[in-house]
Amino acid sequence: MSLLRPKSFQVFIVIGFGAVLMPLLITLIAAEVSVSRLVDKGTEAVYRSVAATDGGRIMLEHLVDLERKSRQYRVLKDPQLLEEVAEKYHEFFDSLHHLRSLSPPDAQQVLDQLLLEVGILVTALQRSGGPAPDLDTFAALNELAKAVYFNSYELIKQEVGAMQSHADRTQMVLLWTSLALVLLTLALVGLFTRLLARPVKQINRGISRMGAGDYDQPIRVGGPQDLQFLGERLNWLRRRLGEVEREKTKFLAHVSHELKTPLASIREGSELMMEEMAGPLNSQQREIVHILQKNSLQLQKLIENLLGFSRGQALGEAETAVDVLALVEDIMEDQRAAVLKKELKMRTSLSPLQLQGDRDRLRILMDNLLSNAVKFTPVGGVVELSVGRDGDMALIEVGDSGPGIQVEESEKIFQPFYQGSAPCLSHVQGTGLGLSIVREYVDSLSGRVDVGQSPAGGALFRVWLPLAAEDLA
Structure with missing residues (x-):
């Protein structure tokens, strides 16, 4: 098991926290060791300084005692006093030797000189029959000892400076x-x-691609083994969704194709009857044939929507420059009967533009938007259609005075087979594919579509589509 690829995501998190905390623990340990050394160094410096000061004081006291005993022996010549002189000398020697171990090199030289001169005086004092030593020398030695004593304070300063x-x-x-x-x-x-976020991002990208309908690109997830297993399951789900999508598209294409064949016969038969090829018709028969023709046209449009939906996910057709005015004129001609029947007011504002795209797709796109507006607009209502420029894009707006679209449904209405909550004011219920086809076609043309509220009170669909090269020049 690799540290960077453990068996589970939980172990990976534990390893990550451990690795992140390790430098902090090292910092704490290093700080503890350094502070401990500093404390030991400070304690040693204080001890040496106090010991040096105390040793200097004791040495000076022993030297004073030695001088006093020497002068007493000089006057009284008592052998007992001479022994006390020797004892005081040994005490002075021990204190000076201890002080010497605590002193810096330059102070040690002074102490050696002091020890030598005191030793000469004591030796001369102990020698019988020799010349009497000059005890007044003790005064200079005392001054030298005092200098050593006061120099011990300098040692304290040095130790403090070294400690600092x-x-x-x-x-x-x-x-x-x-x-x-x-x-x-x-x-x-x-x-x-990064190691933790990378597999999560890979999973998120894979789910986003599947949500966008891309089932071809494999999903690869690295990291711990449980996340890799999750990536494998997502890959299985991707393949299954791809199969379902292909089957759905195939089903729609087959159903639509099979429906068009009998529908063509129905339309041809109704047209022949309307033309009285089988004999004259009375008024009631003519009305029935008219109803038959109207509903066959509506059924043809629904079948075309099914075909368009199944075809919308395939490769796009060859794009050409499409005249907007001619396209709108054809669509409005198809909607003329429905507009007249509901006594709708058509308000148009059209600019002569050229769109870049497949004419059939653009016709279905605009026809779906306009037929939607006609279908949901009440009798005597208003339908507005405008085409103009918006920067380097063409802006198509289709509005109506119908019930409008709820805010929470503004995205759902573009989903396949979704039926909104707005009441349909037409005798024929739609399939819920019209707006999904609009979204499919707009996306395939690198355009954009949104929905809002029309100034007339109903829904307002706004579509941005690329202009042809002629209008961009």
């Missing part, structure tokens, strides 16, 4: 160590964040 320098160095080491470990922590956080 050591503290400064420790502070800088801790600072740079902490900075380096913080940077390492941030780098590890970035690394594990």
Whole structure:
């Protein structure tokens, strides 16, 4: 099992947290060790300073006692006093030797000189029959001992300065160590964040592609084994959805094709009857034939929507420059009967533009928008149609005075087979494919469509489509 590819996502998170916390723990341990060393160094410095000061004081006291005993022996010549002189000398020697171990090299030389001169005086005092030593020398020796005693304070200053320098160095080491470990922590956080986020992003991209209808590109998910297994399941779901989508498209295409054949016979028969090829018709028969023709046209439009929906996911047709005015004129001619029957007011504002796209698709797109507006507009209502420029795109707006579209349904209405809550004011219920075909065709042309509220009170569909090269020049 690799550290970067553990068996489970949970283990991976634990490894990530452990790796991120490790530099912080190292920083705490390093700080503890450095502070402990600093404390030990400070304690040692204080001890040496206090010991040196105390040793200097004791040495000076022993030297004074030695001088007093020497002068007493000089006057009284008592052998007992001479033994006390020797004892005081040994005490002075021990204190000076201890002080010497605590002193810096330059102070040690002074102590050696003091020990030598005191030793000469004591030796001369102990030698019988020799010249009497000059005990007034003790005054100079006392001054020298006092100088050594006061120099011990300088030792304290030196120790304090050394301790301060050591503290400064420790502070800088801790600072740079902490900075380096913080940077390492941030780098590890970035690394594990990326490693954690990458499989999630891969899953999200795969789901988004499936939501957009792309079932061809495989889904690859890295990271821990459980996430890889999840990626494999998503791949299985992608293949199944692709199969379902293909079967659905095939089914719609077959059904639509099979419906068109008998429908063509019905239309041809109704047209022959309307032309009285089988004999004259009375008024009632003519009305029945008219109803038959009208509903066969409506049925043909529904079948074309089914065909258009199944064809909308295939490759696009060859794009050409399409005249908007001629296209709108053909569509309005097809809707003339429905407009007259419902006594609708048509308001148009058309600019002579050229659209870039497949003419059949553009015709179905605009016909679906206009027939939708006619279908949901009440008798005596208003339908508005405008075509104009919006930057480098053509803007098509189709509005009506019908019941409009609820805000929460503004996206759902573009889904296949979705029937909105607005009441249909036509005798023929739609399939719910018209607006989904509009969205399919608009997307295939790299356009955009949205829905809002019309100034007339109903729905307003706005479609942006690319202009032909002639109108972009």
